[in-house]
Structure formats: C-alpha cells, structure tokens
Amino acid sequence: MAIADVSERSIAELVSLAGRTAVVTGGGRGLGKAIAARLAEAGANVVIGDIDGSLAAAAAEDLGRRSAGRVIGTGMDVTDTASVRAAVSLAEETFGPVGIWVNNAGIFPAVPVPQMSDELWDQVLAVNTRGTFVGSREAARSMTAGGKGGVIVNIVSTAGFKGVAPGLAAYVSSKHAVRGMTKQMAIELAPAGIRVLGVAPTYCVTEGNQLAAAENPDRTSSPEDIPAMLTSRLGRVGVPDDIARAVLFCASDLSMFMTGSTLLVDAGEAA
Numbered sequence: 001m002a003i004a005d006v007s008e009r010s011i012a013e014l015v016s017l018a019g020r021t022a023v024v025t026g027g028g029r030g031l032g033k034a035i036a037a038r039l040a041e042a043g044a045n046v047v048i049g050d051i052d053g054s055l056a057a058a059a060a061e062d063l064g065r066r067s068a069g070r071v072i073g074t075g076m077d078v079t080d081t082a083s084v085r086a087a088v089s090l091a092e093e094t095f096g097p098v099g100i101w102v103n104n105a106g107i108f109p110a111v112p113v114p115q116m117s118d119e120l121w122d123q124v125l126a127v128n129t130r131g132t133f134v135g136s137r138e139a140a141r142s143m144t145a146g147g148k149g150g151v152i153v154n155i156v157s158t159a160g161f162k163g164v165a166p167g168l169a170a171y172v173s174s175k176h177a178v179r180g181m182t183k184q185m186a187i188e189l190a191p192a193g194i195r196v197l198g199v200a201p202t203y204c205v206t207e208g209n210q211l212a213a214a215e216n217p218d219r220t221s222s223p224e225d226i227p228a229m230l231t232s233r234l235g236r237v238g239v240p241d242d243i244a245r246a247v248l249f250c251a252s253d254l255s256m257f258m259t260g261s262t263l264l265v266d267a268g269e270a271a
C-alpha cells in the first residue's frame with residue numbers, strides 16, 4: 001500500500017496519536033517512561049512493558065493520571081517470545097491492534113574484552129538485538145492483521161554509529177545490528193504500510209546509566225561527575241524527554257515519508 005499524502009492535514013492532526021495503540025518495551029523508567037509519557041500525551045493508548053512488572057505498573061499509574069491516552073503496565077521480557085506475544089495480546093484486547101511499537105528495552109554492562117564471557121555477550125545481544133527483532137516481528141504481525149500499518153521505532157544509540165567507552169564491545173555491536181535491522185525491516189515491511197525508524201540518543205541521565213556508572217567506577221569517576229564530564233555542545237546534558245520528543249516525531253504522521261533511517265539525537269556530537 002502507498003503511504004498517505006498528509007499535506008492537507010493540520011499540525012494538530014499530524015501530531016495527534018488519538019485512537020492508536022502503542023507499546024513501549026522497557027518503559028518502566030528512564031527513556032522508555034519518557035517516551036510512553038509523550039505518546040500518551042499525544043493521545044495514544046499505551047502499554048508499558050518491562051521486565052520489572054511493578055515498575056511498569058507504577059509508571060502506568062503515574063502517566064495515566066496526567067495523559068490524554070490510557071496507560072497500562074505489564075511484566076514483559078523481550079528475550080522471551082511468549083512474554084512478548086502476551087503483551088501484544090494484552091494491547092490488542094485492551095486497546096485494539098498495535099499501531100506504534102517502540103523497541104526501547106536495553107542493557108549496557110561494561111566489561112573489557114579480555115574479561116567478557118560468552119554468556120554476557122549473548123545476554124546483551126539477546127536483549128538489545130534479538131529483543132528488537134522479536135518485538136518488531138510480533139508488532140508487524142499485529143499491524144498487518146489490523147490492516148492499517150503502523151510505525152516501529154528502535155532506540156539505537158550513538159554507539160550504533162561508532163565505538164564508544166571501553167567495555168562496551170557487546171553493546172556497540174548490538175546497537176550497530178539494530179541500526180542495520182532498521183534499514184532491512186523498513187524495506188521488508190513497507191508493502192504492509194509499516195514504517196521502521198531508529199532514534200539514536202547520546203548520553204542522557206537515566207536510572208539505568210547512573211546505576212551502571214556506580215557499579216563501574218572505572219567508567220566514569222562517579223555518577224555525580226557525569227553531567228560535568230558529558231556536557232554537550234548545546235551546553236547541558238541530555239534528559240529523557242529530549243529523546244521522547246524525537247520518538248514522538250517518528251511515531252506520528254509528521255514523519256510520514258520517512259522509513260529506514262536512524263535519527264541522531266546527539267546534541268551535535270557527530271558534527
């Protein structure tokens with residue numbers, strides 16, 4: 001199917017996600033929660049899936065109170081296909097066929113190459129890369145069955161474009177793979193009216209990377225030093241909503257003629 005020409009629609013219509021069903025993986029905290037918040041504010045009905053079900057439930061309750069769309073939370077492990085399918089079924093039964101799927105769940109343990117075990121490599125690839133594949137496949141099935149197409153947004157990283165800090169070989173590899181997957185899935189899913197886009201954030205302060213810094217004192221001198229160390233060209237460190245707004249753009253009809261690309265949200269890092 002040809003993608004709609006939306007030239008005649010107003011800005012408000014283009015940004016609105018009213019009536020759409022969105023799923024955000026790893027949405028219990030950090031970037032995922034901020035993304036869920038903006039999608040729900042734009043009117044989408046959102047399922048927050050997170051391996052920590054209580055975190056997902058708490059995030060849903062928080063966002064549901066202040067959003068146009070409805071928000072529910074569920075336990076979901078992106079490395080477990082049955083669990084991903086259960087989240088899709090929950091979304092379909094509660095809100096209707098999936099229209100927006102955000103592959104955000106990710107892990108970023110820092111272990112130098114000589115010390116990295118096969119198991120850790122496999123775990124990072126299982127969550128970040130296979131989890132993105134499984135989520136996209138299940139979302140594509142729901143979108144195809146719904147007959148209206150949809151948008152899949154993959155949260156990549158600047159680590160999908162280059163090597164970064166020591167200890168991140170598995171992470172950098174996993175994110176390069178997700179950027180490649182974004183291109184390939186865009187080609188394969190376009191005939192079904194499904195657009196696939198990536199968003200590649202630079203460093204943003206989240207619970208996850210503050211914990212990682214605390215656990216790996218060699219990676220940064222201390223969590224408190226991170227903002228001072230990583231102040232961007234734009235004069236401050238990124239916050240989760242900086243990324244969420246880019247995801248909203250990708251998920252909405254504002255980006256209607258885009259698929260396969262990964263948007264850098266890097267405060268000029270690549271400039």
Ligand SMILES: NC(=O)c1ccc[n+]([C@@H]2O[C@H](COP(=O)([O-])OP(=O)(O)OC[C@H]3O[C@@H](n4cnc5c(N)ncnc54)[C@H](O)[C@@H]3O)[C@@H](O)[C@H]2O)c1
Nearest residue numbers: 026028030031050051077078104105106157203204206208
């Ligand atoms: N924060 C950054 O600076 C940054 C930069 C670039 C890319 N990213 C990417 O953004 C995404 C989110 O990062 P964050 O900083 O918000 O992390 P975070 O650790 O704060 O949040 C990640 C969430 O994912 C959940 N999760 C982990 N494994 C899961 C699994 N198997 N199934 C379902 N949920 C799972 C966690 O419980 C957590 O709630 C990741 O893909 C990360 O690689 C983050």
